[in-house]
Amino acid sequence: MKAVEIKKGIYWVGAIDYNLRSFHGYTTPRGTTYNAYLVIDEKTTLIDTVKAPFKDELLKRVSSVVNPKEIDYLIANHVEMDHSGSASAVVEQAGDIEVICTAKGEDFLHAHYPGSTEWNIQTVGSEDTLNIGKRNLSFIPAPMLHWPDTMFTYSASDRVLFSNDGFGQHIATPRRFCDEAGDWNVFGEAQKYYANILMPYSRMAAKKLDELKGVPVDVVCPSHGVIFREKGDINRIVSLYKSWAAGESKEKAVIVYDTMYNSTEKMARAIDDGLRSMGVDTRIFNLRVSDLSDIMSEVLDAAAVIVGSSTLNNGPMPSIGGFLTYLKGLRPRGKIGFAFGSYGWGGGAVKAINQELEATGFELPVEGFQTRFVPGRDALSQSFKRGVQLANQIKRR
Ligand SMILES: Cc1cc2nc3c(=O)[nH]c(=O)nc-3n(C[C@H](O)[C@H](O)[C@H](O)COP(=O)(O)O)c2cc1C
Incomplete structure (x- = not known):
């Protein structure tokens, strides 16, 4: 040596x-x-x-x-x-x-x-x-x-x-x-x-x-x-x-989600299609199989962080809690946030994610979106539209 x-x-x-x-x-x-x-x-x-x-x-x-x-x-x-x-x-x-x-x-x-x-x-x-x-x-x-x-x-x-x-x-x-x-x-x-x-x-x-x-x-x-x-x-x-x-970002969105029966995942894919239809680059991470430090590497130069979770016991999935806690500590600046997810009855995940994103300093120009149980054609088309709206917000910056 x-x-x-x-x-x-x-x-x-x-x-x-x-x-x-x-x-x-x-x-x-x-x-x-x-x-x-x-x-x-x-x-x-x-x-x-x-x-x-x-x-x-x-x-x-x-x-x-x-x-x-x-x-x-x-x-x-x-x-x-x-x-x-x-x-x-x-x-x-x-x-x-x-x-x-x-x-x-x-x-x-x-x-x-x-x-x-x-x-x-x-x-x-x-x-x-x-x-x-x-x-x-x-x-x-x-x-x-x-x-x-x-x-x-x-x-x-x-x-x-x-x-x-x-x-x-x-x-x-x-x-x-x-x-x-x-x-x-x-x-x-x-x-x-x-x-x-x-x-x-x-x-x-x-x-x-x-x-x-x-x-x-x-x-x-x-x-x-x-x-x-x-x-x-x-x-x-x-x-x-x-x-x-300087917190400079690209026309890029990071979509992070967790799901039990893939309903939230279906929404994630439709939002992704909407963003991509407008020419915004995207990265999708299912928290079950993705690593937080890799995700943050993509968050660094992304204009938007889009977080999806089904509702579990009135709130988001535990992995989402871990992700949002880590994200908050890293204090990303000048980014757009958006929350979405599937629920069964009272919901709660989207509201909780929105609160956390806001507390982390994200701008939330597009209202959070939730759908009951399995997203049908209408919910998927609504999800796609949210992707387009988010893309417009990203491009406006
Ligand atoms: C263990 C468990 C707990 C749940 N708790 C709630 C709840 O508190 N409130 C609610 O609205 N839905 C609740 N749900 C329903 C799910 O949110 C619903 O099935 C949703 O469509 C799942 O979406 P996903 O396939 O993306 O995970 C629960 C489901 C399971 C399996």
């Missing part, structure tokens, strides 16, 4: 987790990497570590360049355990080492690792730099991107940005660079990452992107997935981030 040089004196020394399929519920069909970076100068600096079970991989890669005892600084850009999980091992090996993080980072380190109260911790902010020889490393606090402790580290002389979870993607590949990643769907995975991790903090992301506008960057080193070093790739990921952070 070797380090990979990404620029003279800067090495990737992370770990590849080929087997990971769920990251706190976010599905990772391609696994992930935990990226750590080693900077060799008069002082040896490690930027971030890896998840605890991968500490030996980290130390082996470091050892292929330098004895871990010689690490002078550990910069902890973000304390979440996938990046700080091997910090104790690094501190133990190095002995005389200074840990650099934000003030929140120090607080979070102590709340994770009781032994860290004994560490030599130096907190930094945007005014601070760390001279490690030929290089001055500077720090860009990025609170809520995606934790309060998060910061980026920047090496001006190398024009390298260590952006931690910013620009990350969950992809486990032995290839380290985006331009080598071939058909690994880097930008699709970056979209899924943004949707599930950063979407709630889009305002902060937009501000940070603005702040970074004038900063010359040749290499972007995120803490997951591949590294961006080609100008075209950097421009592409930055422009995608700008568009996601």
